[in-house]
Amino acid sequence: MASSAKKLKVQNSKDTREFQTWWTDKFGVINKGDKAVCVLCSGTMVCRTSSVKRHFETNHKSICQKSEAEQKELIASALKDRNKQSTSINTINTSHTSAASYTAANVIVRHSKPFQEGEFLKEAWLACAPSLFADFENKNKIIQRIKDTPLSRNTIKERILKLAENVT
Known part of the structure; x- marks a missing residue:
């Protein structure tokens, strides 16, 4: 009889560790994987109401000392700002x-080079970038963009196939 009570307790603790949607309005947290993330400070915590x-x-x-209406308003604006910020950053980058990746794929296919050349190009760009952009204020941002450019063999293959579909 004791073992069945223990099983019930484990099942209940599992249920309480799931993200609750009402936490977003009340405490300003969103679900990110198996963690709750605060929209106000980007802190993470386990999915438990007490935490x-x-x-x-x-x-x-x-914020906690303000009225409930003011709390909801501040949380809603923080959530709106977070959504706007993450969407714009991801879209721009x-x-x-992606455009650079398509351009590189186009050059590779025009010169009849193997798809692996994308990785070679990226390595060459990264080797040249520090000296080419030494006097630029945003040199680190440029290098990061090069690192973020998808030029793997499979990506180049997909880009070439998509480019071939659009040829008329």
Whole structure:
């Protein structure tokens, strides 16, 4: 009889560790994998009501002391800002690096080179970049963009196939 009570307890603890959607409005946390992430400070915590509540009350005392309507308004604006920021950053970086990847694939196919040349190009760009952009203020950003550009053999193959579909 004792073992069945223990099993029940394990099942209940598993249920309480799932993200609860009402935490977003009340405490300003969103679900990210198996963790809860605070939209106010980007802190992570386990998915447990007590942990989420404790984080909110200790790290965001100034918000916690405001009225419930003001809390909801601040949390909603932080959530809106987070969504806008992550969307714009991902869109900008992805579009530029994808465009560069398509351009490299086009050059590779025009010169009848193997698809692995994309990796060679990336390595060459990364080797040249520090000296080429030494006097640029945003040199590190440029190098990071080169690192983020997808030029693997499979990516080049996919890019070439997509480019071939669009040829008329």
